Amino acid sequence: xxxxxxxxxxxxxxxxxxxxxxxxxxxxxxxxxxxxxxxxxxxxxxxxxxxxxxxxxxxxxxxxxxxxxxxxxxxxxxxxxxxxxxxxxxxxxxxxxxxxxxxxxxxxxxxxxxxxxxxxxxxxxxxxxxxxxxxxxxxxxxxxxxxxxxxxxxxxxxxxxxxxxxxxxxxxxxxxxxxxxxxxxxxxxxxxxxxxxxxxxxxxxxxxxxxxxxxxxxxxxxxxxxxxxxxxxxxxxxxxxxxxxxxxxxxxxxxxxxxxxxxxxxxxxxxxxxxxxxxxxxxxxx
Numbered sequence: 266x267x268x269x270x271x272x273x274x275x276x277x278x279x280x281x282x283x284x285x286x287x288x289x290x291x292x293x294x295x296x297x298x299x300x301x302x303x304x305x306x307x308x309x310x311x312x313x314x315x316x317x318x319x320x321x322x323x324x325x326x327x328x329x330x331x332x333x334x335x336x337x338x339x340x341x342x343x344x345x346x347x348x349x350x351x352x353x354x355x356x357x358x359x360x361x362x363x364x365x366x367x368x369x370x371x372x373x374x375x376x377x378x379x380x381x382x383x384x385x386x387x388x389x390x391x392x393x394x395x396x397x398x399x400x401x402x403x404x405x406x407x408x409x410x411x412x413x414x415x416x417x418x419x420x421x422x423x424x425x426x427x428x429x430x431x432x433x434x435x436x437x438x439x440x441x442x443x444x445x446x447x448x449x450x451x452x453x454x455x456x457x458x459x460x461x462x463x464x465x466x467x468x469x470x471x472x473x474x475x476x477x478x479x480x481x482x483x484x485x486x487x488x489x490x491x492x493x494x495x496x497x498x499x500x501x502x503x504x505x506x507x508x509x510x511x512x513x514x515x516x517x518x519x520x521x522x523x524x525x526x527x528x529x530x531x532x533x534x535x536x537x538x539x540x541x542x543x544x545x546x547x548x549x550x551x
Contacts, residue, residue: 272338275302284437285482286450291349298334299349306530307452308342316452317345322390323454326429328381329447350442357436360493361484371496374439377446378462379501384429386456394432394457395425398520401527407540415551416523416543419516427456432528434462435469436493437483453528461524463501464517470494472518472542512550519546 278290287303320333332348356370432453474490498507
């Protein structure tokens with residue numbers, strides 16, 4: 266990743282999407298590709314190279330992903346160019362446009378997620394989420410000793426399984442094109458207990474969904490998020506009463522917030538925000 270990386274002029278590209286990590290662009294002169302430019306902290310050479318290599322490695326596991334083609338430079342930032350899947354819509358967009366399909370989309374995320382969770386991971390390339398959690402716990406700030414002890418005790422009970430997990434498992438990161446599905450935004454891909462992913466989805470649907478920013482990002486109301494979680498949990502457990510599943514997902518939601526310190530290197534105000542969530546989740550679930 267040196268001199269061969271070419272610089273492109275973004276003026277020839279049109280923005281077509283925006284997510285929590287960055288923006289996407291298309292170019293009429295290159296109708297089969299899409300450019301993804303991450304937010305500043307995720308657009309460094311190292312971060313973009315990681316995302317590029319991880320996406321290719323996930324594809325090598327047999328999991329469907331858009332083909333990664335090139336790393337480019339946009340000013341002082343770096344971006345990826347990958348296969349443009351068309352027509353395509355994320356499960357979240359489908360829930361937004363057709364609320365009556367919310368249960369169907371939740372069931373689809375469950376089915377495709379279980380396929381991913383059943384896939385043995387390349388443990389020589391991908392990281393162990395449990396080991397990452399150990400590192401995160403050593404770095405986390407603004408958390409009381411009592412809550413840290415509770416989190417560490419729970420962390421010790423998590424098995425270090427070697428199945429694939431996405432790292433940002435939610436309705437925006439599974440897209441459909443006809444009958445084909447693709448996983449996207451794979452930079453946090455690794456291996457470990459599938460509940461790491463499910464805790465992330467629980468956090469989004471049951472906690473973050475009260476935030477106007479998150480509702481705007483996914484174009485879903487809090488009621489829709491809760492409806493999505495209920496349908497997902499019913500499908501995953503095969504039972505209408507998923508209260509035990511919710512409690513376990515809530516424990517992993519607390520872990521998910523801890524992992525934000527590892528993945529995001531939050532500023533002091535952000536760390537205080539995450540620590541407040543840890544306090545509430547730990548009090549309720551740990």
